[in-house]
Amino acid sequence: MLLTHDIEFTLNGVTKKLTIDVTMNALDMLRDVVGLTGTKYGCGEGECGACTIRVDGETRNSCLMFAVDFDGRDIVTIEGLAADPKADALRESFVEHGAVQCGFCTPGMVMQASHILDTHPDADAETIKRGLEGNLCRCTGYKKIVDAVESACCGGR
């Protein structure tokens, strides 16, 4: 028998109450229980960053997080960021720079990029590369992604 637990948290600005298996990871809960599939399963062990979400403002690998630990926390996923006008510049910049090819890493990249821009509003290319070091992309070779984030930073330079 799997032990379940009741949790209550804020998901993209909306209060959510769920009963979940205490060993479930947050990524599986988001995708399979809540039905938000924008957050991707890449490696399942924190190496690739495709599952990046914001937890109380900080980015985390949702695959490494216990879903029960969402209790009482403020969670933002790529779906929440998509609805946030503050992220418009970043999203448009990704499109403009062709920073997307297959798109699988993109939700995690954009989530992490938004965190970099929040914590380092004047980020240069080096800071952006360090900030994105936990996100793998197997298509673009990163240059276009770094360019996109740098250009979204301070409204472009």
Place this chain on the structure above:
Amino acid sequence: MTAIERYAAPQNLDEALGILQQGEVTILAGGTDLMPQTKAGRIAFKPTLMNIGRIAGLKGVTLDGEHLRIGALTTISELLRDPLVAQHAAVLAEACDHFASDQIRNAGTLGGNINNASPAGDTLVPLIVLDAEVELASKPNGSVATRRMPLAEFFTGPGRTKRAANELLTAVRIPLPKPGHVARFYKFGTRPALDISTISIGIAGIKRDGALTDTRVAFGAVAPTPVRAPRTEAALEGRRLDAAAIEAAADAARDEVNPIDDVRASAWYRKELIHNMTRRMLDHVAHA
């Protein structure tokens, strides 16, 4: 097979120690090690899963007399930007900068990195050369008891420590550095991010008139636990850091470590790395 009977998220230390006292508890903090290890079956859940992440008293960095006190739940990101750590334990912040990725640093805690007890744990080697102690709390007879132990003596094997089942690691204490204190950390990996050390080296001491005293040398990923290197320390202690002393210490380091072959490197390569990088670090200390 998972057989968790109880999930608890205590709000304070007293409550957490009470739960530990009842026995058979898996402790969850950041989850970055526990999640993959339980998923892969390398660790089995005990009947109680206790999430200590809500215990506010286990977070933060403070000055405690002649010590820097770091709460066990302080994340690696918090260490990286903490002004007291930057001032009194810069070598720890340096190691945190080489730690995994931003997402993992935001989740992983210092107490978790210590209790995971990996021979390659990034914070362990710098903490050992800083003479860090761990603080362990328990509640055996209804009242809280605390003991302290040098971190260098805490590890007994990969994933194993001297923490008793009813104890919680509450904090790390680091003595404030004396005048002339120098400390260096080096981690060798194949890429800067998300890499597990092939080897790591910590060197610290009081530098006066070109010589080191109170010398501390520790190595990661060359033994079942992070280890201090007493023969390398003895080769350096009180000697002027000239070319001959540095070469003798680097030789002692190579002879003293007993690494294994694994996916990251052969034992031979690890010994060469220890020799060459110890020499390079000591050169830097000598010319600092």
